[in-house]
Amino acid sequence: xVQDFIQQTDDRTRQLTRDLLRQIxxxxxSVIDEAHGYPYLARIACQADEDGIPxxxxxxxAVHTRLLESQPKAALLIEAPPGRGEAMAQARLSLQVVAxxxxxHGPAHAARLASWLAHNPKSxxxxxxxxxxxxxxEPHAGLLNAGFGQAYRIGPGDIRTPPADHVxxx
Amino acid sequence: xVQDFIQQTDDRTRQLTRDLLRQIxxxxxSVIDEAHGYPYLARIACQADEDGIPxxxxxxxAVHTRLLESQPKAALLIEAPPGRGEAMAQARLSLQVVAxxxxxHGPAHAARLASWLAHNPKSxxxxxxxxxxxxxxEPHAGLLNAGFGQAYRIGPGDIRTPPADHVxxx
Numbered sequence: 001x002v003q004d005f006i007q008q009t010d011d012r013t014r015q016l017t018r019d020l021l022r023q024i025x026x027x028x029x030s031v032i033d034e035a036h037g038y039p040y041l042a043r044i045a046c047q048a049d050e051d052g053i054p055x056x057x058x059x060x061x062a063v064h065t066r067l068l069e070s071q072p073k074a075a076l077l078i079e080a081p082p083g084r085g086e087a088m089a090q091a092r093l094s095l096q097v098v099a100x101x102x103x104x105h106g107p108a109h110a111a112r113l114a115s116w117l118a119h120n121p122k123s124x125x126x127x128x129x130x131x132x133x134x135x136x137x138e139p140h141a142g143l144l145n146a147g148f149g150q151a152y153r154i155g156p157g158d159i160r161t162p163p164a165d166h167v168x169x170x
Numbered sequence: 171x172v173q174d175f176i177q178q179t180d181d182r183t184r185q186l187t188r189d190l191l192r193q194i195x196x197x198x199x200s201v202i203d204e205a206h207g208y209p210y211l212a213r214i215a216c217q218a219d220e221d222g223i224p225x226x227x228x229x230x231x232a233v234h235t236r237l238l239e240s241q242p243k244a245a246l247l248i249e250a251p252p253g254r255g256e257a258m259a260q261a262r263l264s265l266q267v268v269a270x271x272x273x274x275h276g277p278a279h280a281a282r283l284a285s286w287l288a289h290n291p292k293s294x295x296x297x298x299x300x301x302x303x304x305x306x307x308e309p310h311a312g313l314l315n316a317g318f319g320q321a322y323r324i325g326p327g328d329i330r331t332p333p334a335d336h337v338x339x340x
Contacts, residue, residue: 005231026258028247030200030209038266038310039200039209041247043257061175063313077198077211082252086292087213088196097209122256126318140208143233148296 006143006151013152017144018161020078020093021048025120028077029056031067038073040067045126046137047074047119049112052161054097054137056076057116057123061131068135072099076137091146093154097137104133176313176321183322187314187329190248190263191218195290198228198247200239209245210237215296216246216307217289219282222331224248224267224307227286227293233302238305242269246307261316263324265302275304 004083030039042064049055054076058065068074078093103109112134117124126132142154197216200209212234219225224246228235238244248263273279282304287294296302312324 025256028198028211030211030245032209032268036266036311038243039202039245040266041198041200041245041264042315043247043249043262045258073208075200075209075211077213079213086195088215092213094211096203096206096210097178141206145212 006153009144009152009154009158013144013146013154014158016146017093017142017154017158018052018089020080020091020144021052021054021159023081024048024078025123027054027056029078030066030075031064032073032075033067033069034071040064045120045123046078047116049136052116052159053113053139054095055116056135056137057127057132058135059126059129059132065075068099069101073097073140074099074137081120089147093142093144095137095142095154097138098140100136100138102134102136103118109134176323179314179322179328183316183324184328186261186309186316187263187312187324188222188331190197190250190261191222191224193221194218194248194252197224197226199234199238199250200247202241202243202304203237204241207227210234211235215290215293216248217286219306220285222308222329224265225282225286226269226305226307227297227302228305229296229299229302238269239271243267243306243310259317263312263314265307265312265324266310268310270306270308272304272306279304302311302338 001114026043029044030041032041044055047055074097076095076097080090139156144152144154199214200211203210215227217225234294243318244267246265246267309326309329314322314324
């Protein structure tokens with residue numbers, strides 16, 4: 001990323017980043033459509049995993065999932081839920097990520113699914129359909145926009161938290 | 171784009187597409203960060219131009235604008251304003267576009283700026299800052315998601331409208 005005019009990341013912006021991630025139910029995913037040379041965009045179901053890293057829950061027949069399977073370098077836009085203010089003035093986090101599909105069995109999968117459903121009970125509608133899988137979206141680089149003209153560079157170390165700090169119901 | 175499971179576009183979905191575009195103040199833009207091999211995401215100020223084509227108003231110092239200058243093949247996600255429902259259940263339009271910066275002078279620019287401000291009076295806060303320019307985002311291909319499992323392929327002809335149909339204040 002071009003990195004001019006970007007301010008120094010501090011504890012406040014690191015906390016804002018983690019808070020943003022902790023409350024999301026969905027995010028915007030961008031994948032590269034290599035056959036046509038364009039990016040491709042979709043809104044996806046997304047939450048923070050146990051250690052704060054973004055976790056997606058994707059249908060294997062979706063266009064974006066198929067593109068992700070051939071090119072795992074992707075991007076994610078995470079925004080605060082709509083409030084009273086203008087979306088352009090609200091905090092948002094733009095991440096470049098590497099996507100990795102997780103196994104669909106074992107105690108780690110069961111714990112992840114239970115945590116996902118606890119954080120968003122309405123997700124049961126799709127979570128139990130066949131062909132949905134968890135994907136970890138490991139951050140490579142990021143930019144936090146905390147309002148007009150306030151940009152901060154965010155790295156993987158600003159996002160990952162020890163599981164003990166994790167506040168979601170388990 | 172992969173095109174399985176996609177339904178036939180009809181007048182209703184074409185109208186939904188145009189209605190979505192007519193009411194937006196902003197959208198999510200994805201550009202390709204060729205130096206690192208990732209897409210890059212940002213929320214941008216966006217409205218429909220006189221003929222229905224998406225029009226962005228971008229700062230020349232923003233990361234996404236610099237990336238767009240070197241690679242004009244981009245993508246745009248256009249969503250209905252947040253309502254009572256879940257964002258995942260609301261209609262959204264995913265477009266692959268080619269971006270082109272417009273000249274900053276002449277009667278066409280003045281008309282575009284007047285129309286932009288009439289549609290979103292709050293945009294005056296940034297519209298009169300130096301270094302902001304209009305960009306046309308010409309659709310190449312698109313997918314309308316009209317709710318869970320309802321996907322329709324959208325082409326440029328489904329978006330472009332004669333200026334006479336244009337309902338924005340001018």
